[in-house]
Amino acid sequence: MNTHRGSNFRNITAALTLLIVVGMANADAEQGALEAQAARFAAMVAADTEALADTLADDLSYSHTTGWTETKSEFLSTVASGTLDYRSATPRDVEVRLYDDIAVITGLSDLELLVRGDPKSLTIRFLEVSRRTDAGWRLVAWQSVVFQAD
Numbered sequence: 001m002n003t004h005r006g007s008n009f010r011n012i013t014a015a016l017t018l019l020i021v022v023g024m025a026n027a028d029a030e031q032g033a034l035e036a037q038a039a040r041f042a043a044m045v046a047a048d049t050e051a052l053a054d055t056l057a058d059d060l061s062y063s064h065t066t067g068w069t070e071t072k073s074e075f076l077s078t079v080a081s082g083t084l085d086y087r088s089a090t091p092r093d094v095e096v097r098l099y100d101d102i103a104v105i106t107g108l109s110d111l112e113l114l115v116r117g118d119p120k121s122l123t124i125r126f127l128e129v130s131r132r133t134d135a136g137w138r139l140v141a142w143q144s145v146v147f148q149a150d
Contacts, residue, residue: 030096033103033130036137041089041109049080057131057138065124065146085114091126101132108147123147 036055043052053076060072070078078084094107105128113120129141 026098029098029103029132032132033096033098033105033137034094036130036139037091037094037105037128040139041086041091044079044086045088047079047082047085049076052076052079054135055137055139057140060139061141062139063141063143065122065144082114083116085117087112087114103130103132103137104128105130109144 040052040055043049043055053072056072056075058072060075061069062071062075063069064084079086089109089111091107091109094105097104106126108123108125110123111121123146124144125147126142126144128139128143130137131140
């Protein structure tokens with residue numbers, strides 16, 4: 001009878017340990033995805049296309065609030081040219097959902113930017129999909145809409 005209880009206790013302990021380890025791994029992955037997002041926003045604000053390129057997947061689909069969609073090279077050209085001159089990007093209400101090496105991140109972001117020289121201040125609701133690679137998290141898809149509170 002004690003052997004059976006001891007075996008059950010070891011099984012429960014092993015299961016709890018596994019849950020803790022998986023939870024810690026997910027927390028690390030979530031933090032990594034958020035750090036990659038922060039690095040991408042910082043590179044956009046600095047117009048540092050070299051650093052920005054390192055945060056983007058080669059097969060990127062980047063859809064702006066207007067529906068205008070760009071590839072990686074097109075988005076980098078837009079940032080480099082100053083067509084979109086990001087002054088600040090402040091994400092909030094962010095949620096991360098992990099699916100193995102894929103992070104789906106949703107939230108709001110307050111943006112200050114110049115669009116072809118015209119100042120804009122807006123809040124967007126975004127959906128981003130990032131993929132974890134050996135080199136880190138890379139943005140695969142971005143979709144945003146202008147957020148207007150009811």
